[in-house]
Amino acid sequence: MVAELLLRLDSTIYFDIFWPLRIWLNGKVESFHSLEKNTEGQPDSVVSLAKWRILNRLHDRNETLYYRVLIDNIKDFAPIIYTPTVGLVCQNYSGLFRRPRGMYFSAKDKGEMMSMIFNWPSTQVDMIVLTDGSRILGLGDLGVQGIGIPIGKLDMYVAAAGINPQRVLPVMLDVGTNNQKLLEDPLYLGLRQPRLEGEEYLSIVDEFVEAVHARWPKAVVQFEDFQAKWAFETLDRYRKKFCMFNDDIQGTAGVALAGLLGTVRAQGRPLTDFANQKIVVVGAGSAGLGVLKMALQAVSRMGGSSADPHFFLLDKNGLITKHRKDIDLAALPFAKAQHEIEELGLQEGAGLLEVVKKVKPHVLLGLSGVGGIFHEEVLRAMRESDSVRPAIFAMSNPTNNAECCPLDAFKLAGEKIVFASGSPFANVDLGNGKIGHVNQANNMYLFPGIGLGALLSGARNISDTMLEAAAECLASYMSDDEIKRGILYPSINDIRDITAEVGAAVLRAAVAEDLAEGHGDVGARELQHMSKEESIEYVRSNMWYPVYGPLVHD
Numbered sequence: 001m002v003a004e005l006l007l008r009l010d011s012t013i014y015f016d017i018f019w020p021l022r023i024w025l026n027g028k029v030e031s032f033h034s035l036e037k038n039t040e041g042q043p044d045s046v047v048s049l050a051k052w053r054i055l056n057r058l059h060d061r062n063e064t065l066y067y068r069v070l071i072d073n074i075k076d077f078a079p080i081i082y083t084p085t086v087g088l089v090c091q092n093y094s095g096l097f098r099r100p101r102g103m104y105f106s107a108k109d110k111g112e113m114m115s116m117i118f119n120w121p122s123t124q125v126d127m128i129v130l131t132d133g134s135r136i137l138g139l140g141d142l143g144v145q146g147i148g149i150p151i152g153k154l155d156m157y158v159a160a161a162g163i164n165p166q167r168v169l170p171v172m173l174d175v176g177t178n179n180q181k182l183l184e185d186p187l188y189l190g191l192r193q194p195r196l197e198g199e200e201y202l203s204i205v206d207e208f209v210e211a212v213h214a215r216w217p218k219a220v221v222q223f224e225d226f227q228a229k230w231a232f233e234t235l236d237r238y239r240k241k242f243c244m245f246n247d248d249i250q251g252t253a254g255v256a257l258a259g260l261l262g263t264v265r266a267q268g269r270p271l272t273d274f275a276n277q278k279i280v281v282v283g284a285g286s287a288g289l290g291v292l293k294m295a296l297q298a299v300s301r302m303g304g305s306s307a308d309p310h311f312f313l314l315d316k317n318g319l320i321t322k323h324r325k326d327i328d329l330a331a332l333p334f335a336k337a338q339h340e341i342e343e344l345g346l347q348e349g350a351g352l353l354e355v356v357k358k359v360k361p362h363v364l365l366g367l368s369g370v371g372g373i374f375h376e377e378v379l380r381a382m383r384e385s386d387s388v389r390p391a392i393f394a395m396s397n398p399t400n401n402a403e404c405c406p407l408d409a410f411k412l413a414g415e416k417i418v419f420a421s422g423s424p425f426a427n428v429d430l431g432n433g434k435i436g437h438v439n440q441a442n443n444m445y446l447f448p449g450i451g452l453g454a455l456l457s458g459a460r461n462i463s464d465t466m467l468e469a470a471a472e473c474l475a476s477y478m479s480d481d482e483i484k485r486g487i488l489y490p491s492i493n494d495i496r497d498i499t500a501e502v503g504a505a506v507l508r509a510a511v512a513e514d515l516a517e518g519h520g521d522v523g524a525r526e527l528q529h530m531s532k533e534e535s536i537e538y539v540r541s542n543m544w545y546p547v548y549g550p551l552v553h554d
Contacts, residue, residue, distance in 0.1 A: 007494055018117050024255040025058055042354075049092065055080060060099065063165060066293035067406075070159045075173065075492045076551040079158070083442060084398035085378040086152040087137045093145035094187040102170030103150055104144065105208055105311035106191050117211040123153035125216045126167040126455055129153045132175055134195065135248075138369030141227075143177030144190030151448070153247070159493040160449035160502065162543025163455075183541045205234060213242055218458060220451045222247050231286035232330050233377045243454055249290035251443040251450065253473035255489075256291040256365065256393065257298060257341035259420050259441050261475040262488035263363060263391040266418050275299045277310060278359055278386065281369035282374075282496075283354060283396070284315035284331050284402065291367065297464060312336065316368075319451075353377050362387040365401030369396045379412035388416070392440040395441050412437040418486050437486040443495040445489060446470050449499040453506025456542055458529060466509040473505035474498070495541065502533040 043151040055077065059066040061256045070077050079085060089096060103120065105113055114381040133146030150170030157163045177183060178191040181194050196204065210218060221236055231532045235246045245251070248527050264274050279295065281288050292311055313320045313334045320327065322335045341347070356378055358365065364382060366374060375396060382390050392413060393404035406419050410428045420441040428436035450470050477490055477498060490498055511527050523540070530538060 009167060025348070026115070032226070043300075045088055049088055049096070050081065050082045052085050052089055052095070056098075064546045064548055067158055067165060070155065071496075071546065074159055074495055076161075078444065078492055079424050081155045082152045082444060083137075085282055086148050087398035088138055088502060089152075090136050090142050090145045090148040091139060092180075093148050094185060094189050097189060100447060102147060102172065103205075104147070104172045104174055104183045106174040107176065107193075107196055107204055108191070110207065113207045113249050114211040114214065115399060117215050120169065120215075121167055123171070124167055125169045125219050127154065127157050127451055128169045128171055128212060128216075128219055128221045129157075129164050129224050130173065131224045132172040132173045132205075132226055132230070133177065133190075134225070134230065137397045138223050138371075141177055141179045141182075141195070143175045143179060143182050143188065144172050145182070145188075146225060147172040152416075152538040153222065153224060156328075156444050157448050157451060158544070160444065162239035162496070162499075162500045162545060163448075163452065164544040167509070171208070173204060173208060175201055188317075201230070202237075204234070209238055209242060209244075218243070218455070219245070220317040220454050220462075222447065222451060224248065226286070228286040228289070228328075228330070228476045232289075240461055242461055243461055245292075245450060245454075245467070246286070247443055247447050248286045248469050249527075250294070250462075251447040252287040252367070253290035253294035254446045254450070255441050255443055255474070256395065257294050257468075258445070258474040259393060259439065260295065260365075260391075261298075262474070262483055263389075263418050264481070265364075265483045266391075266486060266488070267387060267389045268484075272302050275302050275310075277363060278312075279310065279363040279365060280312045280314065280352075280355055280361040281365050281367065282322060282327065283369065284313055285369070285396070286368040288313065288328050288365075289473070291365065294464075294468065296333075297468065300313065302467075312355060312361070314352055314355060319346060319355055320350050321348040323348040351382060356381040360384055360386045361390070363393065365391075365393040365395065368403060369401050370403065371396070371401045372404065374409070376412055379384075379404060379409055382413040382417070389418060390414075390416075390417040391420070393420045393441055395420065397422040399423040399425075401495040402449055406438045407438065407449060418488065420488060435485075438481040439488040440492075441489065444492070445498060446502060449473075449502025450506055452499060452539060452543075454510065456503065456519045456522075456539055457507040457510035457515070458519045458524070459510040459515045460517060461515065463509070463513055463515060465513055466506045466515075469505040469509035470502050473502050477501065484485070500536055500540040500543070503539040504532070507535055507539065508532070 129150035131146045131149050136140050136142040136146040136149060154168040154170050157168060158165045174190045175196040176191045178195050181535045182188045223246040231249055232245055235249060238244050261271055264271055281292055320331055321334045322337050327335060330358060346358055362385060392409050396402055402421055402423060406425050406428050409419050415430050420439040422442055424440050425438045427438050430436050516524050516527050
């Protein structure tokens, strides 16, 4: 149905070759927005994919102009090239495919990856985003169609962090798929076999990572959208050997921590009170566990107990306790002991509504991938929170997977709440001139700065301290007045300024931990003597900006 409607749109909408020039000259996006008028009555998914195709064609024709348009109109275009439209793109990628972008390594390339890497035409690669397509957003196993995620992430690296687009590399590791619908789809582009598991799987990832390190030893590698078991396994396997991080575990955790610290400020309390916040996390995948790990580290730094009893973790089977049989080892550190919950009248497997009613949390945070799980009764129960200003974070992507919509949250949980979502939503009109601010708690505020800071510092690896520095920098970016109004994150229009500050914070943390080896002509010693202001200017000055090179030199 989607493909049929897109073909109909292609036959009725005229895109002349001067369309990008009109954007360039006028600084506006009239042609892009006119699509909304021409497709009135069509499903939102069709309109979003049509917009993506417009931008994708511009990217194919003129890369410099594409990135200039993207940077100048980042608020309008980020939801198209990134969240939430990128999820639709991945679901329909085999039908949308026109030309390859990035590199594809399949299980059948075992033994050949080193030579394949050395065949990549760019002499230098600074940033690599890698996925195996096993858990794309909240959409599950999409196989090679998940390549849309690395492409979209790297577009954000170029736009937000100023990484030169000639020095980025999106990568798909095709180890098969367990998605039967894709295996039966005649248009599917990947291996038609079940996913590799165990040592067979790890040997493929090992070979790729070692090949990349051999050719580009200073490249930063971001692991993206791996299913939870492999996300944690690969992070532990490589993080001490290479300059890499997992955005689902660490980037999501950093953005969430920044929002959680902002919530404490919004309550009018000192940041040290974070240790006393009662937080219910729904979703025990890589993102949810990553948030809890970084939150516990923050509590420990503030002088609290590293086994803080105020955090509660739920998965599809309810509250996770140490009584659970066959508990996931990654979730074990966050499982509640019986003595921690017996006073509340809770037990193993307690449901979300019961937990919210009895815990009365300050924060309800969703990374479940289950749309609407924060239903009416759950939201109404948040009115009884022990906080004067409770927070609701519905962080699952794409939009349909959000745990609740902001309109319901403000209506049912009360106008005083602080609200954040993973996908973009409009602010809520509360009447009487009041606005319910909707914060987009999206990784795009952090991962570009983490990658850029690690690159420019020449960090040997990316430590927890570097990641925490990024989160705390983002948390401190907002003014007290903005925080009081419930605004936890800055405007996407300021993304380059945010990235410069976050990148500089990461760089300074790398220097402080003696992990920085320098970058280019700037050595470790020069980095050590930079002030905070000088480090921000250093990061800013190394951002690529799209300009046309002269055809004739004087």
